[in-house]
Amino acid sequence: MDTSAQAMPITCSNVFNPTVSTKLSQNVQATMANAFAPNQSASGDAQLTVNNHTLTVALNLKGLTPNSKHMAHIHIGSCASQGAIKYDLKPVVANAAGDGTSTSIIPNISSIPRNGWYVNVHQGATSVKSQTDNDPFACGDITSLH
Structure with a gap:
């Protein structure tokens, strides 16, 4: 894990929820923005x-390699200070135009934390077989409530 590619971000967004009531439905959106690495x-x-x-x-992602598939997770921390995987998400699958989607259902969750979660999408399609597979190319901090 000492190659220059190991920390190559493609897009990133923080997860922040200003209302963490466990008595109401919650809805948080994180915008995944372009990263600074070349070709991302x-x-x-x-x-x-x-x-x-x-x-x-x-x-929902755009600008992916057409017909590609990518691991996705909710992690603890932020895009700037990345931490361990909290929840596995279903892989993002891109169509021929490079538009990718994934929907995951996780039971037994009462709230989204105010901050401290972020979403990462990785280069690899499934399990991490190499550092390149593990490289996040899309990251989003969950930071706003809608």
């Missing part, structure tokens, strides 16, 4: 919703 043009959003103790995470 992915962008999009992560929509997180909690209803009846179930978290739904919908990822």
Whole structure:
């Protein structure tokens, strides 16, 4: 893990929820912005919703390699200070135009934290077989409530 590619971000967004009531449905959106690495043009959003103790995470990205597939996770920390995986998400699957989507359902979640979560989309399609597979190309801090 000492190659220059190991920390190559493609897009990033922080997760921040100003209202963490466990008595109301919650809806948080994180905008996935372009990163600064060369040849990385992915962008999009992560929509997180909690209803009846179930978290739904919908990822929508553009600018992916056509017909590609990428691992996705919710991590603890932020795009600037990355931490461990909190939840595995279904892989993002891109169509022929490079538009990718993924929807994951996670049970037994009562709220989205005010901050401290971020969404990462990785180069690799499934399990991490190399550092390049593990490289995040899309990252979003969850930071706003809609």
